[in-house]
Amino acid sequence: MPLPEGPSLDFLGLDHLARMQRDAFALDTVELARSLVGAYLSYRGRLLRITETEAYRGGDDPASHAYRGRTRRNAPMFGPPGHLYVYFTYGMHTCVNVVGACEGEPSGVLLRAGELFVPDPLSGGMVSDPANRVPRTSAVGPGRLGRAVGATVADSGMDICQPNAEVAFFLGDPSAHDPVVSSSPRIGVSGGAEIRWRFYDAKSRLVSKHPRGLPNHTFG
DNA sequence: CGAAGGATTTTCT
């Protein structure tokens, strides 16, 4: 089986990519979710190309953790853009969100899937991680992504716009590897199932499978 | 293949 379609990251040297600053996160939550597909995430030294996100926008989104108001857990969703909201669920999964902007209302973009990269001693660049091929070790699915980058709830609230933050996003190189961003209803939500706030790269194999066979390209 | 059920613990009611 071939490795998943993806960029050869010889150019990566993340220095060549623009690091996302506060203004890049201060977008409407849904716009941020869309723009993060194809972006690179550096999480304490682990590198990931984001392939799938979901938006949780506003206090009247019934699927959002913020739906029933502010609690200690979801507090970062009510704060300024460019911070992490990390939560623990189902007794075993740690899921990572980024806070965007929503007119003073709570905001969260759930990182649902990505393609892992590892250093390549031969080229000196980064190459797709063989772990991507094994569902268990991949970063496909929010729980698996959280595990792959080693996220913990202690990371919740982290300001990722500080110059020396251990977590940072970089905009992908549009001229080299445009994602084809498609949308679908969100996965695993109990309310608001008609809203298409899930975004994914239709060119990537490394996206989650929609339980209901709803819009979701699969290549191979 | 797909459907069903268990795992496991934090958070909130």
Place this chain on the structure above:
DNA sequence: GAAAATCCTTCGT
């Protein structure tokens, strides 16, 4: 005490 923005295994076609 119940639910949870999930994942994995098992069991049935």
